[in-house]
Amino acid sequence: MxxxxxxxxxALAIGFAALATGYAQxxxxxxxxxxxxxxxxxxxxxxxxxxxPETMVILGFAxxxxxxxxxxxxx
Amino acid sequence: xxxxxxxxxILGHKTCLxxxxxxxxxxxxxxxxxxxxSLSLRTMVLDVDRLGQREEARFLLxxxxxxxxxxxxxxxxxxxxxxxxxxTVDMKALRAELDEVMPQIQALAQQRDAxxxxxxxxxxxxxxxIRLLPLTSDLPEFKDYETIALLLxxxxxxxxxxxxxxxxxxxxxxxxxxxxxxxxxxxxxLVVFPRAISAEMHGLLGREQVTQVRLPPDMSGMSxxxxxxxxxxxxxxxxxxxxxVDGGLRALxxxxxxAWAAAAAALRARLDQLEVISQLxxxxxxxxxxxxxxxxxxxxxxxxxxxxIGSQIVVEPLPMTAAERRAAPVLLExxxxxxxxEFFIRLLALPRYGTLDPASLMAFFMPLFFGMxxxxxxxxxxxxxxxxxxxxxxxxxxxLHDLARFLTLGSGWAVVFGFIYGEFLGTLxxxxxLHPLWLxxxxxxxxxxxxxxxxxxxxxHIVLGLLLGVWQAWRSKSQHQLAEHGGLLIGLVAVFLxxxxxxxxxxxxxxxxxxxxxxxxLALLARAEWPTSMLMGPIEVLSTIGNxxxxxxxxxxxxxxxxxxxxxxxMAGTVGSLWLGLIIAALFHALNLVMGAFxxxxxxxxxxxxEFFGKFYEEGGRAxxxxxxxxxxx
Numbered sequence: 001m002x003x004x005x006x007x008x009x010x011a012l013a014i015g016f017a018a019l020a021t022g023y024a025q026x027x028x029x030x031x032x033x034x035x036x037x038x039x040x041x042x043x044x045x046x047x048x049x050x051x052x053p054e055t056m057v058i059l060g061f062a063x064x065x066x067x068x069x070x071x072x073x074x075x
Numbered sequence: 076x077x078x079x080x081x082x083x084x085i086l087g088h089k090t091c092l093x094x095x096x097x098x099x100x101x102x103x104x105x106x107x108x109x110x111x112x113s114l115s116l117r118t119m120v121l122d123v124d125r126l127g128q129r130e131e132a133r134f135l136l137x138x139x140x141x142x143x144x145x146x147x148x149x150x151x152x153x154x155x156x157x158x159x160x161x162x163t164v165d166m167k168a169l170r171a172e173l174d175e176v177m178p179q180i181q182a183l184a185q186q187r188d189a190x191x192x193x194x195x196x197x198x199x200x201x202x203x204x205i206r207l208l209p210l211t212s213d214l215p216e217f218k219d220y221e222t223i224a225l226l227l228x229x230x231x232x233x234x235x236x237x238x239x240x241x242x243x244x245x246x247x248x249x250x251x252x253x254x255x256x257x258x259x260x261x262x263x264x265l266v267v268f269p270r271a272i273s274a275e276m277h278g279l280l281g282r283e284q285v286t287q288v289r290l291p292p293d294m295s296g297m298s299x300x301x302x303x304x305x306x307x308x309x310x311x312x313x314x315x316x317x318x319x320v321d322g323g324l325r326a327l328x329x330x331x332x333x334a335w336a337a338a339a340a341a342l343r344a345r346l347d348q349l350e351v352i353s354q355l356x357x358x359x360x361x362x363x364x365x366x367x368x369x370x371x372x373x374x375x376x377x378x379x380x381x382x383x384i385g386s387q388i389v390v391e392p393l394p395m396t397a398a399e400r401r402a403a404p405v406l407l408e409x410x411x412x413x414x415x416x417e418f419f420i421r422l423l424a425l426p427r428y429g430t431l432d433p434a435s436l437m438a439f440f441m442p443l444f445f446g447m448x449x450x451x452x453x454x455x456x457x458x459x460x461x462x463x464x465x466x467x468x469x470x471x472x473x474x475l476h477d478l479a480r481f482l483t484l485g486s487g488w489a490v491v492f493g494f495i496y497g498e499f500l501g502t503l504x505x506x507x508x509l510h511p512l513w514l515x516x517x518x519x520x521x522x523x524x525x526x527x528x529x530x531x532x533x534x535x536h537i538v539l540g541l542l543l544g545v546w547q548a549w550r551s552k553s554q555h556q557l558a559e560h561g562g563l564l565i566g567l568v569a570v571f572l573x574x575x576x577x578x579x580x581x582x583x584x585x586x587x588x589x590x591x592x593x594x595x596x597l598a599l600l601a602r603a604e605w606p607t608s609m610l611m612g613p614i615e616v617l618s619t620i621g622n623x624x625x626x627x628x629x630x631x632x633x634x635x636x637x638x639x640x641x642x643x644x645x646m647a648g649t650v651g652s653l654w655l656g657l658i659i660a661a662l663f664h665a666l667n668l669v670m671g672a673f674x675x676x677x678x679x680x681x682x683x684x685x686e687f688f689g690k691f692y693e694e695g696g697r698a699x700x701x702x703x704x705x706x707x708x709x
Contacts (some may be wrong), residue, residue, distance in 0.1 A: 043422055044419075044421075044422035044423035044424065044684070045423065045424070047422070047677075047680065047681070047684065048423065048681070048684045048685060051677075051680075051681035051684065051685055052685060054625075054628070054678075054681065055621060055624075055625050058624065058625050058627050058628050058631065059621070059624060061627060061628075061631045062526075062624055062627050065522065065526055065627075069522065069523050069526075
């Protein structure tokens with residue numbers, strides 16, 4: 001398989017996951033900042049909420065790494 | 076560790092209530108709970124004498140606080156004295172003192188405010204008047220004539236024409252208007268007109284919203300030159316007058332501040348005592364206080380009350396019901412090296428009493444994950460130095476001090492992993508002869524091993540979390556939690572075996588037992604939350620595998636750091652100039668270092684909050700808040 005396509009596939013895997021994570025974190029982060037201004041004691045809980053969507057980009061990273069490591073060796 | 080608590084009942088004769096509350100306040104060992112919730116006695120109410128005391132104390136405290144705000148603080152080099160306990164205060168004598176001294180202080184404060192106002196406002200008047208002075212040379216001086224100074228925005232200069240027209244109608248030729256631009260935006264104008272039409276003129280200026288230069292009352296009737304000279308004289312003297320007033324206030328502060336601060340502390344303490352009375356229960360002759368105290372402090376509490384109050388008071392430890400145990404307050408006590416991690420626990424929520432305090436585990440795993448992510452000898456050493464400095468510098472700021480101590484531990488691990496990865500400012504390590512002890516992260520061949528390592532670390536961490544969950548469920552005799560955590564643990568082990576067998580790391584004969592084990596795990600999960608868990612059980616197992624994959628971030632963050640360091644080194648080598656190369660490399664490495672301190676901290680924290688704590692942590696504890704604290708007296 002063409003190495004270029006493999007690289008594009010890996011980039012799409014992590015790129016779209018990162019966009020989705022960024023979108024979710026922007027929504028949660030802005031609401032969280034507002035909540036924290038009212039109740040600073042919620043800081044820990046808000047960090048937790050902001051951190052949850054990061055799983056998407058990590059899974060995207062895992063898929064990208066698998067594409068590169070498995071398909072890249074075959075190419 | 077969560078400090079073991081004992082529920083206590085303190086019974087005493089009503090005659091010793093005040094002294095008992097004073098001792099309890101001084102000891103600060105008992106968190107008082109509303110007694111009427113657990114006893115079928117009547118709630119204690121303040122008698123007329125105590126109600127009067129409370130009102131008088133509030134009144135005096137308000138006045139004392141106002142005076143302490145005005146009186147200057149003593150020399151900052153002298154630390155405030157801490158008393159063993161709040162002293163008593165004679166409210167009658169204090170009221171007499173305040174009645175006598177307060178008017179002096181208030182008068183000095185008002186005088187100072189007026190002088191400071193002069194000091195601030197006079198230079199503004201002077202600046203305006205000096206700009207208007209050149210206009211006065213064109214003005215005749217007549218008796219029975221009034222002169223007003225105006226400042227006009229250039230955009231509204233037609234107001235001058237309106238003034239001219241109005242004056243012409245009122246007094247024909249008996250007026251003069253002189254105007255000149257003062258700066259790019261403002262026009263200054265002086266208007267001289269007969270005093271007889273003063274009211275009409277001021278009315279017109281008010282309607283047109285023209286800014287009139289109004290001099291302070293003590294300068295009314297003065298000409299501009301006289302006013303400027305007066306302002307110069309005042310400005311020369313006002314500083315000395317302020318210094319004299321400050322001297323007076325300092326003398327009063329020297330005499331009264333310490334005593335009044337102590338009195339305010341004593342009044343606050345007394346008010347706290349009176350407030351807590353509403354949480355007690357009473358009989359005709361006795362009071363009953365229900366509270367929580369650290370079990371280790373119980374002998375000290377008993378001994379001190381017996382010694383100071385005598386046989387009129389009794390402390391009884393009470394047996395705890397399961398519900399009371401869940402509601403007990405939480406006090407964390409850990410070794411100094413673990414204490415900074417209590418901050419991260421409080422940031423989320425305190426653990427419920429009777430559950431596990433994860434601070435010790437965080438103290439090991441959080442810096443370890445940080446080190447695994449950063450993993451660079453040079454970055455680690457730099458951060459170690461910075462964090463040691465910050466820990467000393469911010470000793471008085473608990474939050475920054477705790478963060479600095481976490482970074483100290485984390486950067487220590489970063490140095491260790493720097494040797495393991497063979498990294499010194501990223502790829503520079505190999506060039507200067509630093510060889511990896513185990514795994515070169517930037518080597519593409521090693522990436523797979525790195526990913527497997529982080530997944531293995533994640534699996535171990537999650538399994539530990541589940542084991543703690545099982546242990547906690549066993550201790551609390553919760554069958555539901557035992558089935559949930561146990562089922563998840565068994566299901567996870569089964570998935571590991573299945574993957575290993577499919578990947579031919581284990582004999583294929585393991586597949587059947589692994590599937591059987593998975594079914595056992597799912598059955599246990601189904602038992603935990605029947606019937607929803609029929610569906611939720613498999614999702615829980617999959618979600619836990621997702622939790623383990625989340626530890627891949629350790630590799631991802633680390634790789635990002637290595638490649639940024641590599642970019643810094645490669646770019647520095649390609650620019651052709653040694654100094655420019657060094658500057659570019661320093662900038663990139665500084666950026667990487669800042670990100671290297673921030674990003675791994677956040678991600679290590681997240682791995683604990685979301686992945687690890689989710690397996691066993693039970694939040695919902697309320698902080699132990701004992702009645703009474705050491706009191707600052709000066």
